[in-house]
Amino acid sequence: MESRREFNSRLLHSLVAFGLVETLWSRDLFADPIKPTIQAWLKELVEMTRDLRGRTLTDIEFQAKMEDLYRRVDLKSLCDLIKLDEIAKKKLPDNGASNVGIDLAKVEGLPTNIGFGKQIFGCGKGRSIVPHGHANMCTGFIILKGTWHGRHYDRVETRPDHYVIKPTIDREFGPGDLSTISDHKDNVHWFKAATDAAFIFNVHVIGYDPTIKETSGRLYLDPDGEKLAGGLIKAPKMSSDACHKKYG
């Protein structure tokens, strides 16, 4: 019986003999095997964004699809694509999170208008992406590096000076863990870095629902508000400055 090692060795010699190894190398199939995977992954993201904007997917369906897609990402390929190592060399802010844009223009096969925004958030230990909600926006986070304490809330009511929110997620997040928001599910998020040099990849789709008239900026709030019946919280509206002062 021939051992596996002997078989592999013989196979490799045959491939060399027939010039196959060289051919594959020149076509870049050995040099960068991750490329097709992450490209296909991004294409799927572009397609589901188009379906959300075309109203063939509801925001909650989009969230489920996005979470499924995030679960299937090759995290190392994503980190390589966005050059996380280079981003991680930059100093992180003393308060709040850094926000770094990503250029996907060179990714083959993507249309010019991908339909979504994308960025990387970075925090030092103990710093936060402060608590906030959004209007007319779907977004997805996936942890690239570090450990985070992540919290989400449903935004149940919007009043002139406060929101009524309901806690939905409160747990530790590590690399590969993910969460999403939309107007109808888990709308408020807040992520505090538990380790240094912690990074999150974020995709956001703004203005997906023409019936929602509120603008899409961040809605800062204080989740440490009055406890109401049924596990609800009266969360006062905050300015960005006040929110960063308390939670950043």
Ligand SMILES: [Fe+2]
């Ligand atoms: Fe957000």
